[in-house]
């Protein structure tokens with residue numbers, strides 16, 4: 334089946350909105366991780382940076398829950414940077 338560009342939610346894996354909604358309904362998916370495992374949306378090169386919020390929004394619509402109630406997918410890059418003091422202390426010890 335030819336995929337229409339404007340339907341694509343996950344650009345890395347070329348997963349359409351229709352595929353995501355279909356999987357959620359068919360398998361009664363509740364989390365972004367479940368959607369990811371079944372459809373591959375979020376498994377691409379950008380690791381979901383482009384599509385994760387859209388996927389969560391779709392899950393929220395399909396399951397009648399707020400986006401804040403949807404578990405984000407687990408492979409998002411860490412948000413907290415390492416404290417600079419931590420690195421400094423490590424260096425002190427080494428010298």
Ligand code: FES
Nearest residue numbers: 343344345377381
């Ligand atoms: S757009 Fe979905 S993983 Fe990159």
